[in-house]
Amino acid sequence: MSVLPGPRRWLRAAGRLARKVPLALALTTLLWAAAIATGSMLSGPPPAIEHEVPVSLQSLAQGRWWTVFSSAFFSGNLASHLLASAVLLGFVGLAEATMGTRRTAVAFMAGHLGALVLYFSVVPLGVALGSEWLAGMLHAPLAGPYAASLAAVIAASPLISALWRRRLRSLILAVTLMLLLYIGHPQNLLAFLGVLCGFGLAAVMSPRPAEAHFMRSTSRETRALLSMIVAVFAAGPVMAGLAQAPSGPLAILRNLIVNPVPTINQLQANCPAAVDLSCAQVIHSPGLDGPGGVALSLVPLVLLLVCAEGLRRGNRIALWAAISAHLVIGVLSAVYLQLFSLFGLYTRSGGRVLPVGPGVVEVLPVVLVPFVIAGLLYANRRHFIVDTDPVLRRRTLILLPSVFAVFAGGYVAAWFAEDNYYRRAGLLALLTTLPRMFLPYPFSFRYSVSVYPHGFFSPLLFSYGGAAFWLVCLVSALLLFLSRRIRSHRPESDLARAGELVRRGGNSLSWMALWPNNRYWFNAAGTVGIAYQMHYNVALTVGGPFGNPEDFEAASQEFILFCTAQSLTPCWYSVTDANWDALRSLGFRRVSVAEETMLPIRGIEFKGKEWQNVRTALNKAQKLGITARWDVYSALSVGLRTQINEISEDWVSEKALPEMGFTLGSVEELKDDNVLLCLAVDEEGKVHGVTSWLPVFRDQEVVSWTLDFMRRNSQGFNGVMEFLIASAVLRFKETVDTISLSGSPLTRSEKGPSAPGPGEDPLAAADGTLVERFLKLLGNALEPVYGFQSLAAFKQRFQPQHRALYMMYQDPLRLPSIGRAVTEAYMPNLSVRQTARLLRGIMG
Incomplete structure (x- = not known):
């Protein structure tokens, strides 16, 4: 009789696990074998060996050198053995699956020995300085694999994705520090020292030493880490209240937070x-x-x-x-x-x-x-x-x-x-x-x-x-x-009204008008809307008008009058030259701030030498079993969503400046059910890359799509972005004529002037040139971080058409405020240090 499918799968999974983490299983087996053989499982080592197993200053002074090693494989009562097993299987298993058995074994023993050396150095030093807390630890026996396991997993953390690396390190550091400060037992100090050894081992053993620098996190991840710190230190007094004879420096706080x-x-x-x-x-x-x-x-x-x-x-x-x-x-x-x-x-x-x-x-x-x-x-x-x-x-x-x-x-x-x-x-x-x-x-x-x-x-x-x-x-x-309401200074009725007008008519950037932090202005007839952000008394528009195209010109003039009445400086940002003649007659000037790539997709077959890279990406994906999955964010599984977040966090962590916003979407903007996602997923469910596509409407019908979010898994196959965009072309070419690969900020075509054209006064041309020079310097400063020029060059592989996007302004004396407004719109979370770094990049 054959084995049932269910048990067979479990046996196969157990076999794969044993092959993947043999060290963790061996250490756990050794722990329980030693406990059973010596009768230590229920209440710790028996009297006959209670001084022969754990390590202490006294045991080392008496020549029991083997306790340095034996202490890592013994624990206290049954609960301690269960906890030690969970730590071994969890932390050592994760380290082993990440960096291999041999390196994990080295990190395990090095972490254990390093933590003991630090312990026997710090405690006597504290006693010499008069610390009563450390004096109680001087002759305490130490046993357990906690310090070694923590050192091993921290040492392996550089090889984990940025999102989980940051979370793992922060959680372990916060918990061990909390236990040390609130409970303060010798084992807690040893575990904390093991974490410190792990960080040292990570710097030595990591094959990617460049990643030892500070990793930047998104606002979402920063909030998660701060929340974890508050929760962990709130739980500290409870742990102190439950512990037997807590002696940590903060143990007395339990009387304030958990009133005894x-x-x-x-x-x-x-x-x-x-x-x-x-x-x-x-x-x-x-x-x-x-x-x-x-x-x-x-x-x-x-x-x-x-x-x-x-x-x-x-x-x-x-x-x-x-x-x-x-x-x-x-x-x-x-x-x-x-x-x-x-x-x-x-x-x-x-x-x-x-x-x-x-x-x-x-x-x-x-x-x-x-x-x-x-x-x-x-x-x-x-x-x-x-x-x-x-x-x-x-x-x-x-x-x-x-x-x-x-x-x-x-x-x-x-x-x-x-x-x-x-x-x-x-x-x-x-x-x-x-x-x-x-x-x-x-x-x-x-x-x-x-x-x-x-x-x-x-x-x-x-x-x-x-x-x-x-x-x-x-x-x-x-x-x-x-409850939730984004601080966007806009009523929900305005958002719904803007959504209706965007579906009536707009351009490739109009859907971005519905993103958070935008305000709305509507003309008197209610047929046209304009989204804008207000920074430094500058009304910075998010693209051009949307709604009824026949009223765009008149509505633009009404918006300028509105700004004048509100003492705001109007600045049209990322707009085409559709209304340029009318705005020029009102004294506006313009400068190119981006170059949009438009891709006519009817009849594209990816034939010819110019499409070689795209064909290679499609063929490679087919050989690797990678397919394009189309869906909205809410319909994705938890696993796929988690991978998207990890990929995004990895990308952000590599940047010296924070994640940009305004006309550049993030993970939050993917959660709109009107936005389509395209994921490159292999047969094992691994996401190699992801793109998002914003709808473009005319008369309630989708007439085009705009590429927004682009993220590639650092371990994904080469050519994944070409594969994703090519998959979009194949999907959309039966329903729309053109798609937009979006604009590349702070890039422009060298063909023709972007400043005011012939017939305009020399001062206009002069300040336009100055603005262009500033934007070029800003683009050069941001290029090593965000790679806008590289992105524009990448899009050239799809043989697109180009369309300039402009910034149109009226008063050149307000250009410093406009520059600050644009910077704050794109990088609202820019700190003083990051601002200084950006300025140094601009000034060269």
Whole structure:
């Protein structure tokens, strides 16, 4: 009887896995074999060998040199063995699949030995400097494969795609640092040192040392990393609360973010502070030692996690909420830990000194960490541009005060009704009760007991009212962060109206008018729309008018009057010369800023010598089993979407400047269901390249397509872009006459002048020449980064026709502002350092 298809597939998959990661499987097997053979599986090494297996300064001093190696293959209890197995299979397996078995084995042992050398150097040094924390690690036994495994996977990370390399490194570094700072056990320090060794090994072992430089990330990836940092450090206090005897420098923060519930002994010691309550009543109060107190103590943690989700989505309110939360935690840390009591000011013979108390070294990092995270978020605030739904925001602003009033008012009414006024110190007792009820701050147990109310309803509200109020706050905040409205300064009705006009008529760039961050102007008749962005009081259009072509000229003049009334400088960008005569009569000048490549595709057969490269790409794709897959983004599988993101991140990470926008689309613009994607996919599902095509409408019918997004997998086959564009030609040539390969920014044909033509005044020609020189310098500066000239040369392989795209402006004195506006439109996230680098490139 044959083996069933299901089990057979599983056996084959297991066989392939064993062949791919033999080292990871061997190390895991060795770990469990050693545990079973020595009886160490359930509770660690038995007494007979407990000093013969783990490594420590004492074992090395006594000559047990083999513990340096044996310590990597033993662990503690059963849970530790399961965790060690997961680390070996996951991290060592990933490293082995990435850079091979031999190099992984070298990295594993080198990382293990390097981490031990660093550990036995750092700990004695810290002890010599007076660190009590490190003094507790001096003679601690060390065992486990964690440091070696982390070093191996970090060493292999340069060979992983930029997207996952950045995520993997950031996650490992953040988690190990969090465990070190919050839990602070010897094993946590060793694991962190293993990560540092991994970075050193990566620089030595990587076959691509050029990739050791800082890798740039997109706004989306920056948001994901910042969100992860907030979430990881929010989880730190929880880990410290769950750990046994945490000793890390930040362990005390668990009292602020996870307000500890008092123990029975603490409650019993403070029973005398209660008024008219028995000790049993105090001990079993749900507000002090029950669900209400526990829920209230978790509020800061959950709030930071909610903010982290909002940060991941780019929500601007979540950004400011997270910054505020960390600032509050930092201030409360200083107050709670009495930081300022560690400083003293004395006067000695006319001099003033500021001596520092001995505990400030341990306390200061606790206070600084929240401020550092807040500063990091503030420094990257430009990446958070998503606004919340205004209707939901208004409702939330009404709901939360109302809910607070209900709980506070209900508690006050119950407090008076149950005679607490006469049992307590009057209204002062009531006012001191409300903060304890609503604020998740670690009030002293004596204070909490002393303000505990008498009766039935007031204790019930005291115990659960604050937690219920914060539950409403957290749910409302999460819903608010999940809502979305791009900060585009445009009503949704304007976007829908612009979409209708784009389908009525436009040019090859008109679909870009519907992208985020654009504003809209409509003529009085409502037949023509113009998309523009406003920077430095310049109204920079996104292409030309769209809608009814017969009204374009009159609408252009109306738009100029609108700009004049609004004190804006009109600047037409990436427009054809269709309305040039009318604009020239109004004093406008023009300069070529791009060259669009138009490809007539009716009857193309790719025959002749000039099509040799295209035919080669098609034939090569056929031999490799690569096909062109056409679909919209929303219909793609999760795997294909992930690969598109990885390819895009790889491309962006290689650039010294951020990803450009304005008339250049990114992954976000692919998510429109009107945009067609063409993916080069092989038989194993690997994406070799991707292009996107924007529709061009006339009278509600698609009459052309425009190439926008182009990304090639760095490991894809040569000629993938030729294959994708050729596939587009074959698909579209039966339905449209011409397609656009889009414009190549800051490139132009050398045929003919792009400045104002004959008959115009010499000053116009002069400033046009100056602008052209500046644009040429800018293009030369950006060429090594973005390769616009190379892109234009590549498009020549398809024998296209050319059409100049112009920038048309009216006032030459406004050219500096126009230049700044164009730069900000294309690179809105340009930092000061990047601006300086760009200027150096322009100036040569």
